[in-house]
Amino acid sequence: MRDRDLATSSSPARATSRRPPYSIDVILFTPRGAQLAVLCVRAADPRSRERWQLPTDWAAGDETLDVAARRVARAAAGVEPTWMEQVGAFADGQRHPGGATLTVAFVAVVPATVLDVANPDVAWFSVGEPPTLPPRHRVMLDAALETLRTRMDYAPIAFKLLPAMFTLSELQQMYEILLGRRLHKASFRRALQGAVLVEPTEEWRSEGRGRPAQFYRFAPRKRRQGRRPVRFDLL
Amino acid sequence: MRDRDLATSSSPARATSRRPPYSIDVILFTPRGAQLAVLCVRAADPRSRERWQLPTDWAAGDETLDVAARRVARAAAGVEPTWMEQVGAFADGQRHPGGATLTVAFVAVVPATVLDVANPDVAWFSVGEPPTLPPRHRVMLDAALETLRTRMDYAPIAFKLLPAMFTLSELQQMYEILLGRRLHKASFRRALQGAVLVEPTEEWRSEGRGRPAQFYRFAPRKRRQGRRPVRFDLL
DNA sequence: CGAATTAGTACCCGCGGGATACTTATGTCA
């Protein structure tokens, strides 16, 4: 079975050498509805106790960690993440598919527009109800969410999940999905205004009911430098 | 399409039979005067371009990362760190003593009372004027400081550097050393009060000039739970 | 006793976030 074989090799083969190398695993999130979803791949190893796991592969010797992680993400999702950051190294004994002694985990995001996953060995799960994962992957998923949310004040993650032009309501919804909780409208806009994170365009949204919304764009570096980060976690 | 197939294709770059393992490096800080100091060890390899480097060792197969890091710290400083946390994995090509392809870095602290380093191959350097370090260690030092300071709101690092009983002035000084900047006295005490992080004892400091200071102790978990962390970075 | 020193507190001010309610601008439908 072609699919089966392909899926099988998605997890690192059991290490045969005396010193097993390390794996690069990616926790890939995307906004889906009002929640975040995490990308899982079907466990191919028939000995695996769990049916799903996170995208993983061995690190190649000549790759940097970032490049390797992008490769793993692209292999699983079919597209490049629009934002990515290292979560850390995990090696504290929990079982890992493939038996890697050490795993370097990365958290990444992709926009919702590329959710067309035809591959039956890949699926998105709500972060609220993830499938049963191998122990180390379970730990890494929680750590990845933690990293994602603590980085939101400093990295423009929400913008990397939206088109170049967006309304402030869309931006706020994206922040709410990423942070997993509601934000206050007036405070949100005040914070954006204060940090000069966005600038208005001449475009207005025409579709839909209600008052049209003005489109904004992410403010270029030049106009943002020197500004302190917005502490959205305080809103 | 090809990329997606790669998602499940078996192309883990074949490891050489003798793949080098990863190293565990520790960035160990201690309060010294009004500044932090970092522990460095003399470069043993005569081919090393730099005279100093950070404590490092290969990871043993059967150790967890934490245990290995504690071992490295103990070997260099002679004592166990009182607080430690992982910084991350570093493997982006910078030169590393020993030639490790991957390094897992830990940040740790020890109280100032154990500064008696008789070993001439070990020395403390002010973080403001560190010695020339191998490239990867230079990067790791900055990352470790960053990790230390961002964790201060959530981990009782300052308390781990003080005796069981301390005055609020001593506590504030410790926070100032760790954060690298002055704090406002009234705000600092208000924040402590609000978070119920400390509780007064019946003891008073007898030594020294000026008004005696009341001794406090770190409040036990039971009395602190439910309280939100103190954002000392906002003070 | 008074000056110096350190600990601890009181007061005021201003900023910024939360809540609420309001205005504005569209679509929908009777």
Place this chain on the structure above:
DNA sequence: TGACATAAGTATCCCGCGGGTACTAATTCG
């Protein structure tokens, strides 16, 4: 065509909290 629904965007008030300043308190030293 006008009332209503819907969504965007704003105004206003309140209050908590951090910063600045200056004050009081308790000790040592000369």
